[in-house]
Amino acid sequence: MAVLELENITGGYGETEILHGVSLKVEAGEVVVIIGPNGAGKSTAMKAVFGLLRLSSGRVLLDGADITSMATEQVVRHGVCYVPQTANIFPSLTVEENLEMGAYVRKDDYRPRMNEIYDLFPPLAEKRRQSAGTLSGGQRQMVAMGKALMLDPKILLVDEPTAGLSPKFRGEIFKVVQDINGAGVPILMVEQNAKQALSIANRGYVLVDGRNRIDDSGPGLLANREVAEMFLGGGTNGNGTGSGAGGTNGT
Amino acid sequence: MMDFINFHLMPGVILGSIYALGAIGISLTFGILRFANFAHGETMTLGAYFAFTLVQLTGWHPLAVLPFAMILTAAVALGVDRVFYKPFRAAPAIMVVIASFGMMLMIRSVIQFSWGVQLKSLVPGIQRPYILFDALRISPKHMLIVGSALGLMLAVHLLLSRTKIGKAMRAMSDSPELARLTGIDTEMVIRATWVLGAGLAAAAGVFLAIDTHVETMMGFKLLLPVFAAAILGGIGRPYGAMAGGLIIGIAEELSSYAWLGDGPLLAPGYKAGVAFALMIAMLIWRPSGLFRGKVF
Amino acid sequence: MDQAYGIFLYVVSLLTMGGIYAILALGLNIQFGFTGLFNAGIAGFFAVGAYVSAILTTAPSARHLGGYELPVVFGLVAAMVVSGAIGWLVGRICIRLRADYLAIATIGIAETLRLILKNETWATNGARGVSEVPKPFEHLPEPWNQVGLMLLVLSIVAVLYFLLERARTAPWGRVMSAIRENEPAARAAGKNVEQFRIQAFVTGCAVMGLAGGLTAHYLKFIDPNAAEPLTATFLVFVMLIIGGSGNNKGAILGAILMWTVWSATEIATSRLLPDEWAIRSAYVRVFLIGLVLQIVLQRFPGGILPERRLSAAKGDKSSP
Numbered sequence: 001m002a003v004l005e006l007e008n009i010t011g012g013y014g015e016t017e018i019l020h021g022v023s024l025k026v027e028a029g030e031v032v033v034i035i036g037p038n039g040a041g042k043s044t045a046m047k048a049v050f051g052l053l054r055l056s057s058g059r060v061l062l063d064g065a066d067i068t069s070m071a072t073e074q075v076v077r078h079g080v081c082y083v084p085q086t087a088n089i090f091p092s093l094t095v096e097e098n099l100e101m102g103a104y105v106r107k108d109d110y111r112p113r114m115n116e117i118y119d120l121f122p123p124l125a126e127k128r129r130q131s132a133g134t135l136s137g138g139q140r141q142m143v144a145m146g147k148a149l150m151l152d153p154k155i156l157l158v159d160e161p162t163a164g165l166s167p168k169f170r171g172e173i174f175k176v177v178q179d180i181n182g183a184g185v186p187i188l189m190v191e192q193n194a195k196q197a198l199s200i201a202n203r204g205y206v207l208v209d210g211r212n213r214i215d216d217s218g219p220g221l222l223a224n225r226e227v228a229e230m231f232l233g234g235g236t237n238g239n240g241t242g243s244g245a246g247g248t249n250g251t
Numbered sequence: 252m253m254d255f256i257n258f259h260l261m262p263g264v265i266l267g268s269i270y271a272l273g274a275i276g277i278s279l280t281f282g283i284l285r286f287a288n289f290a291h292g293e294t295m296t297l298g299a300y301f302a303f304t305l306v307q308l309t310g311w312h313p314l315a316v317l318p319f320a321m322i323l324t325a326a327v328a329l330g331v332d333r334v335f336y337k338p339f340r341a342a343p344a345i346m347v348v349i350a351s352f353g354m355m356l357m358i359r360s361v362i363q364f365s366w367g368v369q370l371k372s373l374v375p376g377i378q379r380p381y382i383l384f385d386a387l388r389i390s391p392k393h394m395l396i397v398g399s400a401l402g403l404m405l406a407v408h409l410l411l412s413r414t415k416i417g418k419a420m421r422a423m424s425d426s427p428e429l430a431r432l433t434g435i436d437t438e439m440v441i442r443a444t445w446v447l448g449a450g451l452a453a454a455a456g457v458f459l460a461i462d463t464h465v466e467t468m469m470g471f472k473l474l475l476p477v478f479a480a481a482i483l484g485g486i487g488r489p490y491g492a493m494a495g496g497l498i499i500g501i502a503e504e505l506s507s508y509a510w511l512g513d514g515p516l517l518a519p520g521y522k523a524g525v526a527f528a529l530m531i532a533m534l535i536w537r538p539s540g541l542f543r544g545k546v547f
Numbered sequence: 548m549d550q551a552y553g554i555f556l557y558v559v560s561l562l563t564m565g566g567i568y569a570i571l572a573l574g575l576n577i578q579f580g581f582t583g584l585f586n587a588g589i590a591g592f593f594a595v596g597a598y599v600s601a602i603l604t605t606a607p608s609a610r611h612l613g614g615y616e617l618p619v620v621f622g623l624v625a626a627m628v629v630s631g632a633i634g635w636l637v638g639r640i641c642i643r644l645r646a647d648y649l650a651i652a653t654i655g656i657a658e659t660l661r662l663i664l665k666n667e668t669w670a671t672n673g674a675r676g677v678s679e680v681p682k683p684f685e686h687l688p689e690p691w692n693q694v695g696l697m698l699l700v701l702s703i704v705a706v707l708y709f710l711l712e713r714a715r716t717a718p719w720g721r722v723m724s725a726i727r728e729n730e731p732a733a734r735a736a737g738k739n740v741e742q743f744r745i746q747a748f749v750t751g752c753a754v755m756g757l758a759g760g761l762t763a764h765y766l767k768f769i770d771p772n773a774a775e776p777l778t779a780t781f782l783v784f785v786m787l788i789i790g791g792s793g794n795n796k797g798a799i800l801g802a803i804l805m806w807t808v809w810s811a812t813e814i815a816t817s818r819l820l821p822d823e824w825a826i827r828s829a830y831v832r833v834f835l836i837g838l839v840l841q842i843v844l845q846r847f848p849g850g851i852l853p854e855r856r857l858s859a860a861k862g863d864k865s866s867p
Contacts, residue, residue: 072431072432073431073435073436073437076431076432076433076434077434084429084432087426087428089429090421090422090425090429090430091425092421092425092488093418093421093422093425097418097421097422100415101419101422101430101433101435102433104415104419104434104435104436105434287648287650287651289650335841339845344645344646344647345583345646345647346844346848348585348646348647348650349784349788349840349844350840350841350844352587352650352781353785353837353841354841356777356781356833356834356836356837357833357834357837357838357841359833360830360831360834360837361830361834363827363830364827364831364834471777475651475654479655482648482651518666520662520665520666521662521666523658524658524659527655527656527659530651530652530655531641531652531655534640534641534644534648534652535640
């Protein structure tokens with residue numbers, strides 16, 4: 001039974017449908033990546049998990065249970081944590097307060113977990129009393145991820161974590177993703193940096209125009225000719241051209 | 252110089268403290284619920300009238316009944332939200348603004364019906380001010396107002412910076428959607444916001460009543476300066492609202508000082524326009540306010 | 548027979564004042580119904596129009612500016628021009644503001660206008676107001692003097708309705724509709740959104756000024772606190788929303804309906820109740836109107852006559 005599954009999701013924000021029968025799943029322990037051209041509906045698919053979409057059909061299943069119409073806060077409480085692409089931290093709160101908010105629904109002492117997060121992201125430890133809005137892009141991303149991890153999530157959803165980051169940070173983020181996964185948390189990730197993302201993924205889904213196009217294992221997609229044409233050779237997204245730099249980042 | 256301090260600066264500080272308390276509530280509801288609550292002025296009036304009745308019933312000092320007036324007002328605010336605003340949580344913002352506009356008149360008419368429209372006094376009798384240093388006039392009730400206002404602001408600061416719900420309020424003010432995605436119980440934060448905002452509004456109303464009197468239009472007269480203060484300080488920035496309130500209050504009182512030559516700079520009849528002018532200036536020049544709050 | 552005559556005169560007055568409110572509602576409809584501009588300062592533009600028309604048409608007086616003794620029609624036109632001009636100034640500054648900011652700003656504008664009218668006593672006679680304002684048809688025998696004015700007001704309503712309907716279905720109206728439905732798309736299509744909004748705002752203010760002018764002549768008197776400005780402003784909003792915001796017919800219907808209810812309940816309570824209760828009943832009436840508004844907002848946001856869309860394919864999630 002998959003940890004998280006989207007079954008035939010069709011829906012959008014207003015009246016127009018963005019997704020058409022999208023299906024995907026994440027099994028225990030996996031890193032699953034969603035890639036696709038701009039406007040393919042990748043982030044939208046992720047938002048469907050949290051009930052942020054108007055769905056005309058399809059289901060969202062968590063450990064087999066139907067959570068399609070569950071309220072956003074409830075979904076989070078059931079252990080599905082989310083790192084959005086933008087607006088993913090509380091700028092007027094300090095780093096430590098952001099993490100505290102991440103732990104809002106915990107009934108127990110969150111301090112041990114917070115220390116674990118500081119171990120995972122050392123730069124945050126020294127800036128813990130600093131207002132999160134004053135941090136650099138990469139540091140903010142760390143706060144966003146750390147915040148999402150405060151609940152010991154059952155599964156972590158990450159939306160384009162490397163968007164707008166320098167190559168150095170990109171590599172670090174991917175390493176962190178692997179570390180988190182190594183600790184047993186399955187990860188669903190949307191990424192523009194297709195090549196780098198696929199190289200750490202167990203499996204991947206290619207979405208085009210709101211539909212499943214190809215799904216395969218990570219290595220399988222990396223070797224796939226069509227995928228190469230779409231993302232890796234054309235270099236339209238800057239990831240192809242950055243492949244030289246990507247090699248030095250330990251991904 | 253003494254005239255300046257006694258008749259302009261001091262009244263400005265007192266008025267400013269009252270504005271500050273009202274503005275914090277507006278800033279928080281604006282930031283968290285994303286709408287301008289037009290009924291906030293009437294909330295202040297309601298607090299003053301609750302205090303009046305409580306003083307009549309118990310004979311206590313207004314400051315002693317203040318906590319109870321705050322609780323009663325907060326209860327009304329929660330009820331109003333539940334019945335009249337909650338249905339519009341997911342609707343376009345204009346709907347709840349109209350609803351609050353309607354609430355403003357509904358609450359006022361209830362007050363007028365229940366208590367009548369004659370002026371009432373919260374603190375009977377005239378108090379003689381102390382004279383310090385042969386010239387500085389400090390009236391006990393003014394010390395009371397400023398002291399209590401400072402105490403309340405300190406309490407707000409502690410609530411927002413030390414408690415979980417306070418931090419959740421600041422978080423939700425930054426981004427309600429992210430708050431939801433973090434698992435924060437947003438309805439509880441909304442309730443807390445109403446309680447805090449209404450409690451402070453009640454205090455503002457009571458302090459104004461102590462300073463002047465109780466009358467049915469007092470809250471409406473405060474509405475514009477309080478909104479101006481919240482905008483000046485930056486929407487969603489409670490500390491900004493405190494600063495904004497003081498600035499507006501002092502500016503209003505200083506406007507009628509004889510800065511240039513003989514007469515007041517601005518005819519006292521136009522005092523109420525000072526807040527408005529400052530607000531418009533702010534909206535044009537720097538809509539996010541002094542402390543960079545939200546701009547919607 | 549007398550009673551029937553009395554009722555007849557009452558109906559005439561209802562239709563006159565109701566007609567004036569219909570003009571106000573039509574003006575608000577341009578701003579709020581069509582363009583989504585929350586003008587909470589109706590009372591201010593109304594007052595400006597009233598004073599302008601009064602000052603231009605009254606006989607000389609030591610107490611206020613005036614003595615031009617111009618014909619009423621001049622006064623009314625001037626009322627529209629001045630109100631529109633102030634609306635233009637306000638619009639230039641405030642038109643970009645989001646709805647609730649605009650509401651706060653316009654309340655402030657109305658208050659400021661009221662303060663000016665109250666404080667500049669050399670021009671306006673301050674709180675005591677301007678009286679002896681000439682009334683059209685006042686030299687005719689009763690009932691023709693009242694009927695004449697009523698017909699004047701109603702024909703103005705009819706002309707206004709006709710003009711506004713033409714504007715609504717004309718290209719101008721379509722652009723306004725497009726802006727309201729989907730502003731980014733309208734901008735992308737090259738439409739100067741601010742200009743259109745300002746036009747709507749100015750036109751609405753001019754219409755409100757006209758209503759103010761008519762009222763000054765009807766009542767032969769105007770003062771800064773005429774009819775508790777905020778209650779009247781609120782009443783116009785309720786009229787529009789209950790009648791059907793965005794719909795000109797709805798605006799007229801809502802105005803006449805609500806005004807009849809308002810006025811009839813006022814008469815009923817002042818006749819049937821002892822004095823202290825009659826005063827209190829005013830508050831009950833305001834409360835009930837407010838309550839009706841809340842119910843309409845929650846249950847029937849479209850109003851009695853919901854807006855008819857120009858193009859059928861649009862969605863329904865817009866402001867009422």
